[in-house]
Amino acid sequence: MSDGAPVVLSPAELVDVPLAWPVEGSTVLGHGHIADFRQDDVRTPDGSLIQREYLQHPGAVAVIALDAEERVALVRQYRHPVRHRLVEPPAGLLDVEGEDYLAAVQRELAEEVDLAAGKWHVLVDQFSTPGIVGESIRVYLARDLRGAPAPDGFVREGEEADMDVVWAPLSDLVDAVLAGRLHNPSLVSGVLAADAARARGWTPLRPADAPWPAREHLVTATRR
Template structure:
């Protein structure tokens, strides 16, 4: 096995590093219905850099597994890609101050008419770090039961199709590139890997989320300062 190059950082734990850089300008270029486009000027030490990015409120998603390790999936139309794609229940964290776990419970109820008695953090990911500050947390929900309330759905959600699919079959569909929704892909691969390790990788439902989206109109610099203050 080849040796690591001298001076590399391979001996350190593999982990993203939080960096706070000076931001000299921040401008709202476009204010949208769900998210905005922001232009910021920052400096890494070699002069100003200007970047446009999507300023996003963040989101949560839920992989609900029943006692037979079948995943609850939904299929709905997504206009930007022109597909009725298979997904897991998910939604925006666009309610000010909303706890992400409560947001996940709301989405499972609204999109699946389901509730769960057991909740864990399965995975966190940044959807497009080069062009968006959107962070998404995926929860694993077990102890599934019908919701006490059936929700009326509108727009794309009015045409939702649902299906319970064995977890291994979901993984096969991902590896065959038959399904491509990122929350679904990450969720089922993470679940299969976690299951093979006795679910030891799961986090508590209220686990810290340091990369959570700062919220529309909040700079990354301010969000990092708030996160540091909380710790």
């Protein structure tokens, strides 16, 4: 801790800066169905060589779908790595080459909860676990909801076959997050962002087609 005055960032400085330290070697420790487990030899600014292991992930989108009564459409899904059945927003992988982010989340909304929406905005962008997983997630807000059929040929498999669709008021979700009862990162960040945006009259939200430069940098820097 320095003896001087604290460093206080200005609003313009509150930004994550794209950066890639040199990678002098990379080994795939394991190939998976969704992600690869890699080990990189990374050269630090002081000249040291360090090894970092991480999952290389395709990224994902999620959606807080809010109806006219301010209830959120949710699913309950088993997640084996954490041994819990989690309350989650509709979400899915960005694993279709060249698919638009908004088109991907609209597809997931129809597949998982049989809904479409007339209004779309970006709520929050995040790296889910930046110390060990290279996963970028964009969480959208969808309003003006209506029923929609699942896309032709879509069949729920694995955990999704046991998934159910539920609803909860946005305010109750905020209370449950703050009480430590809900843990899915897209749900936690999404409902808190939605609640904050609601308190500001929805005015600070980005359009649905807003750029996602952090993800673009991640994809470019890790492409092999």
